[in-house]
Structures are given as structure tokens and as C-alpha cells.
Amino acid sequence: MLDEVEIKSILVSEYHCIGDVFLIIPALKALKSTFPDSKLVLLCCESAKDLVTDLNIADEVISVFVPWTNWEWSPVKWLRVRSLARSFRKRNIDLAIDFKGDLRNSWFLWHVGSKIRLGYTATGGSYFFTYPKSFPFEEHQTQRALSLIYSIGCKQAGSKEKNLIYNDSGSIVCHAGAADPRRAWLIEKWTELIKSISMYENISVVKTPETEDLIQQLKKQEFSFYVFEGNLVTFKNWLKNQKLLIGTDSMPGHLASYLGLPVVSVFGLQNPKLTKPIGKWTEIVTPNTSCKHKRDHWRLCEKCISSISVHQVESAVNNLLLQVKRQG
Template sequence: MERFTGVKKILVIKLRHIGDVLLTVPAIRALRDGLPGARISALVNSGTEEMLTGNPLLEEVFCFDRRIKESGSASRRIIGEIGFVRGLRQRNFDMTVDLTGGDRPALLGFLSGARYRLGYDPAGSGFAGKKRLYTHLAPRPQGRTHTVIRDCGIGAAFGIPPIDLTVDIFTSAQDEAAIDGLLKAAGIDATTKFVHVHPASRWLFKTWTIAGMASVLDGLQANGLRVVLTTGPSDAERKITISITEAMKTPPVDLSGRVSLKGLAALSRRAALFFGVDSAPMHIAAATGAPVVAVFGPSGAFDWGPWDNRQASVWINDREPDVNTPYPLKGGIQRFGRNTVIQKSWDCVPCGKDGCNGSKKSRCLDEITPEEVLKLLLENVSLPLPQDKM
């Protein structure tokens, strides 16, 4: 193990999206286990902090306000950046761990004044001299690697491997009570078997067809399951959900715009199943232990497939040494524990693009049929529920 002496305060930097931030939890836990005397803080983008607030692994979660980058004149942006860096330095971190990989986190880690600055080798990406901002560079993962494993790789390269790969999210009594109130008002109690459906993503090229989604949700309700819909705050997502409910023959419970990020966790925890697309709510649901069925298009299940906490320790011990993901195939139906991804087995999948030819529409999603999706959902909902194994 690399000798990191005198490390009392660690800053983990993850300036990405909501799901990315949630999946850092095993890497943070590895740092806590490997450097047990240190206090750990996390720096994340504003709007993503709920993924880590309340987590006992962390002393503090603080935010980079993305409005600084959009604050008008260059002078105002510079003043905002200087103020942020000043606050960072005042925290006196001994170590930074950059789980983001971009230019800004590299600079912030350097400007923090931390003695140890860990990250992945930029390998030619970013600005000239970027690697000099770090004191310890881990080799970049080779081949298909799940995001959870990739985030743990920096610490592992220096003798701080993950021991517990659980991705967890913490809710308050108020979060739980708010969801109970919404469900009660909709006529759903503890005996009601329901499916939590989050049908859209902020990235529309990841969203399945309206007709397909409506058909599947009608099919679920025809089989005695209630459907509870949620959506993100964007107008585009809300319009998709409205179109789905209008196309359905049986009305769902529509909680669009009424559930917070923490509330999504509380809701999924009560559900028999979560159904959706590659999105932050999918990762949140998986973290609660709800079985997940997700429709994937151009994005890779190998790095973004739903994580199964119960199966993770078994998989990590049983895998082949060069396998870094529980979703090793390019496409098709893949399972990890009680989670299932359905995706086309086409040569072009996953392409990682924003739709076919930049159209924001993904043919690999459009051609997945309602029949195959409904069959998978009904198979998965018959599995033991999370509370049955607790």
C-alpha cells in the first residue's frame, strides 16, 4: 500500500450528473476503510448533492454552483471562481481524489492545496501539462468497466481496494412520510403491489417510444399491478409522460413533478419493481434493492447497468480477473442479480451517440417491442420482493 501519512481530511470530487454521483459510494467507502482516521467530504455539482446527503461515510457534501459558469461577464465568473477556490483552500484538505476526470476537477484539486492529489492518468486528454496537477496517477481501466468499478480503481491502484461494493442512498423520516402520504391519497397501501415507472430521461435519445410504454403499462395493470408514474423536472420529460398517460387505456397513478430525488428512493423501496430507462432514477431504484428492468438504447449496460447490492460481493469474487463489469455483453438481455437490462444485439450497439445520425432518436430503442418488455417485467415481478430477503 502507498504510504499516505498525515491524511486527516479527504476531498472526493465528482462533478457529473445525479446517477454518477450516487455510484461513487463504494469508492468513498473504500477510502474510509483504507484510511480510517480521515474525515471525508464530497464536492459535487449543485442539484446532485441529495445522492450523498445523510450518508454517514461523509462529514460534508458541498456543491460547485454551475451558475458560476453561466454568470454573464467574464469578470463575474472569475470573481465567482476565486471565491469558490478560497473556500476550498480554507478547508485544508490533505488529499483529493478526482473521480470526474475533467479539466476543472483537476484544477480544483491542485488549487485546494492538498498534499496528495489522486486521479486517473489523463493519457493525453485535456490541456497540456494536466497530469502535473496530480501527485498520484492510476492507469486508466482497459476494456469494458462498470462505473462503480472504475470509481474504485483509483484507490485500488494505491493499495486502497473496495471491501464493500454497496451503493446506498439515505432518506429521512420526512422523505418517507411524504411518499406514504402521496400513496395513501392515491389509494395505495402496504398491501398494494405496484410498479414504479420513470419512463423518460433528460436525454431524450435514451427514452423508449410513447406507444410502447403505454402498451406495457396497460399490460401491467391488466395483470393486477398498479402503475405509479414519476418524471423529472424538465418540460420535455413532463410532455412525454403526459403523452404516455393519454395513450393508455387504464389510468395510472401519476406523481409527476411531486416527488423529490430522495422521494424517488422512498417510492422505489415500496415498489414490487422499478421499470424505466437508463437514468438517475434507475440507479436510485437499484440502490434501494427494488428489482429493476431497464430499456437501454445507445448507452452501454457494461458501464451504466443497474447495480445489484446483494449480488455485488458474489460477482466480484467469482468473476474472471479481466472482467470488470457484471454486464459483459454489448447488447441483448443481461441480468445482474435481480436487475435486468433489455437492449438490441446490433453491431452498432452501444454507440454512445445522441441518437442515430444526431437525430436525438434511437432506432435501437424504437424497435424493442412491448411484448418482449412486458414478458420480462412479469417474470421479474414474480421474484421475491426486497423485504422478503431482509
């Protein structure tokens, strides 16, 4: 299938969330392994550009603003993003890929005008691709990306297990931030967890707009902790010297796992089999019962994640630390 065109340039779009970029890294590596002389261009969201550039996973990283990722329906903004997509035509892209299965993404990719357009059709849009593929709903997001490029003959890149990062004198990093409150664990539970773990481990809390209230509440307690504040590249480099990360289903868990740091990831309603951090040193914490709550989102439930106890998360932390120490 790939014999039809000499692949000199590849464009991949992954501009919804920062964490999604980490989940397609194996696919990006496979593309470069199959086409080592091609230029790989990655489109990502604006907040991800500096970190993604620092990771050196593409030859060029371009940040884009796409209105539907923020639920904006202004016709002017949609016309602007159409113009943006068409601006890539001057690059004569040979192969363009989108892994999302979102009709709007497919429409964007069609306007790029590449010789080959590859993507999933979860919400329709076969017309927009030269090679449309049915969406594998039961596959993990990483495997889903790999399945798509394998379908056109890409070969698997050589991979080796990430070396474990574990600094025994480092801290347990708590990243309580979540842009969507339906992914967030309660402040009261974070406070109780941090207070308990601080009795036997060093604690660091990552400052984000969503964690300011938590930090203020923790400062009223009678225990010490460190507050990390900095950009994502600084966070990545600092994280390499820590012991373990606790977070919800969000970017920091994927970053930590990518680096090789042990991760405890707290999930609510969403299925961890589809989006959990990839790595050997990962513990997933989920509610004890299935969701029966009235909710306004098909895969997120604030009550489900709130039902997870402090004991569940702390037990996962201690179990993972024990596994790591046995390995060492």
C-alpha cells in the same frame, strides 16, 4: 504511498450527474474504511445534494455548479469556479480525488491545492495530479472508482449483498424521464407498455418535466394508475414500498438498485457493461442490432433506444418478477 501524509481530510468530486454518485458509493465506503477518522467531503451537483445528504455516504456534502457540465463557456463562470476550487485551500485537504478522467475536472482539483491529488487522465492532465493514473476504459464505472483508490493502497470495505425489497402489493414504477432525449424511450411505447402491464399489476408513473406529456396521454386511456410527485428524498422513501422499477439509463435505476428494489433498465447505444445499475435484481434491455445510425453523440443514439420493442421490456419485467418470486 499513503504513508507520505496523515490523511485527516478527503475531498471527492462527483458533480456531473446524480446517478454517478451512486456508482462511486463503494469507493466512498472503502475510503472511510481505510481512513475511519478522516473527514470525507463530497462535491456533487446542486440537484443531488438533498438526496445525497439523506443517504449519509459522506461526512459533508457540498453542492457546486460547474459550467462545463452544462456546456457553458462563459469566462466569468469559469473564473468563479476557479475561485470556488481555491476556496477549499483553507481546509488544508490532504487527499482529493476525481474519478471522471475529464481534463476540466482535473484542472478544478488542481486548484483545490490538496497535498495528494489522485485521478484519471483519459483526456490528459497528468500535470494536475500528484498521482495520475491511466483510464481503464473497459471497466464498469464502479470498479473504475475502486481501482483508482486501490492503486494508492486503500482497502476494500466489507460489503454484503443488499436485502431484496419487494412489496407484492406495491406497484410497478415507470420512470420515463430522461434529461437528454437521446436516452429517452418513445412516449408511444411507454403508453403501450403501461397499458399492457396494468392488466395484471398496479402501475405508478413518476412525474418529471419530461413525463408530463406521457401522463396526459395516459389519462386518456381507460385504465387506472398512480402519479408520484415529490422531491428525490420523498421519492427514495416511497420507492422502498414498491415492487419494481422500469427506467432508462438514468439516476432512478441506480437509486432503486442501491435500495435493493428490482430494476429493469432500458439502454440504447451506450454500453451497459460500463454504467448499468449494480445489483443482483437487475435486467438490462438493449437493442437487438448494433448501431448503424448517423448520430451526433459518441455514446447516445435516439434511434437505437427507439428500436427497442414493448415486448422486449415487458418480457424483461416478467422474467425479473419470476426470478424474485422464486427467490421468495
